[in-house]
Amino acid sequence: MKKIGFSGTLDPITNGHMWVIGEARSIADEVIVFLSQNASKEPRFSAEERRAIVLESCAERHWDNVQVVIVKSDYTARVARRHGVDYLIRGIRTTADFDYENLIQQTNVEVIGGAKTLFVMPPRDLGSVSSSFVKALEGPVGWNWTTKKFVPGPAYRAWILRWLHQEWQSLFGTTQTGNATRPNTSEWFARLTGAQSYGGATRHYHNLDHLVHGLTEIRAWAANTHQSPRDADLVRAAFWFHDAQYEHDATATVSNEEASAQLWLSSGLEPDAARAQEVATLIRVTDHLQGSTLAHRLKESMLGVDLAILGQDEEVYGHYARGIRAEYAHVPDEPYRQHRTRVLEHLRGKAAAGTLFTEPWFAEQYSEAAVVNMTRELALLGSE
CATH class of the missing domain: 3.40.50.620 (HUPs)
Structure with a gap:
């Protein structure tokens, strides 16, 4: 034929x-x-x-x-x-x-x-x-990971970019008075979702999937804990930028988190200087070195969003673990295994002690599953 x-x-x-x-x-x-x-x-x-x-x-x-x-x-x-x-x-x-x-x-x-x-x-x-079936999956925490199984890659990427753009516009599309467009919003969206940031080819975990997942986590947290729109928006803005800079450069003079905070402050997306500094602080708390010394009333919530991936179901956690290994593909197997083991044992210990998720909502949702997931990965690494 x-x-x-x-x-x-x-x-x-x-x-x-x-x-x-x-x-x-x-x-x-x-x-x-x-x-x-x-x-x-x-x-x-x-x-x-x-x-x-x-x-x-x-x-x-x-x-x-x-x-x-x-x-x-x-x-x-x-x-x-x-x-x-x-x-x-x-x-x-x-x-x-x-x-x-x-x-x-x-x-x-x-x-x-x-x-x-x-x-x-x-x-x-x-x-x-069917198209109707996959469209009906959108919304709950982890929807993107589920949807990814049912559509080809280009369709999935177009879908989450569209979803992310709607999220972006709801946060940065207008000023707080609602009567004027913020400057450079389109340019910053393109920059963050493009090849130099979350859309980069070497971003195997800290990528667009991570961005979608975190933003849906914030939705669930805000709805279930009755957060004010103002506070939810502070965490949303911080999450958009918290991994905007993510490089494996041992000679860098500042951390990725600090570079991301500076990028946020340079964007001009938040005209209120005090709010802009609050967002920068929430970005910085995701740095395990300097974050412990910083204080903010939403710090534990921001950390809960960032670490929530550890408590997902086995399939989603598998995506995460493979993504982390791919991002560190430049590290040989044995050094990677040793370093990853130390990290997982530290985090698992905190999860078992009830100190990994100190925000009650995330602790209730994810602490037990996080212990199970990290124990499984440690076994696969040959560390247990």
């Missing part, structure tokens, strides 16, 4: 969609993805954004025989015929899917004279994956 088509809104494209496209590639020389632009829907991504995500997702798998056509105000099956496509391919997961798709197929062929439909059945692990 020369050409086959695949149609959908793809908002966002999922691993299930990618499987169907892969099946199409196995039976045709060329695959055309017909991307629906429906004025009655309010998609998360624009048609052009979705087109770029689909193409990038295919390019990531070296699928060079896939193109994307945006369909506006027309029947996809009819547009497909105009592009020389006689068959569309659809994935069906249930009998309900088949009944619906068969009705659409009959309409396509008998009413509008469009392309016919081939049906394929995805493997069991993709049987429940």
Whole structure:
């Protein structure tokens, strides 16, 4: 078969969609993805954004025989015929899917004279994956780690960048009076999420995932402990910048945390000098050397957010542990094992003693799981 088509809104494209496209590639020389632009829907991504995500997702798998056509105000099956496509391919997961798709197929062929439909059945692990399913995962603590399993990398990155941009705008989009845009907000967002900061290729843990996770932790903490919006925003601002500078430079004259605090102060994002200094202090408390000597009423909350990853479920903790090792890939195995063992034994001891999370909300949520997780990692390191 020369050409086959695949149609959908793809908002966002999922691993299930990618499987169907892969099946199409196995039976045709060329695959055309017909991307629906429906004025009655309010998609998360624009048609052009979705087109770029689909193409990038295919390019990531070296699928060079896939193109994307945006369909506006027309029947996809009819547009497909105009592009020389006689068959569309659809994935069906249930009998309900088949009944619906068969009705659409009959309409396509008998009413509008469009392309016919081939049906394929995805493997069991993709049987429940749909755009609606993955969109419904957004929100709770750890949602990003769960979502990551169901969408291709480019779709995931676009998704969390969109989420982060909404978070950023809610914090820095306007002045506190709400009647003026803060200076340079777009530039600073691009800088923090770009290649020189959390979006960097060598950021395997202190990256965009870490940023999303921490911000959702702050949401949960603020909601469950009835924090004032002012205090929650102080912690949010500090978390945005706390790992903005993260270098492995033994000759550096200041710590990464101090460099990040200085970067924050230079941003001008907070015109109130006293609040700006509060945020800088909260950034500095995440430095285990100078942080112990600093005081702030939100210090324990900030540390709880930063250390919350230690108390996540086994799968998420595994992401974290592998990410840390990747960030220190320049360190040989034995020195890394020795240093990591010392760190984990110290942190596990504090967790067991009830002093790792001194903010009650985080202590209740994560202390026990943190001990279990670190004990497991120590065993994998051969230290126990």
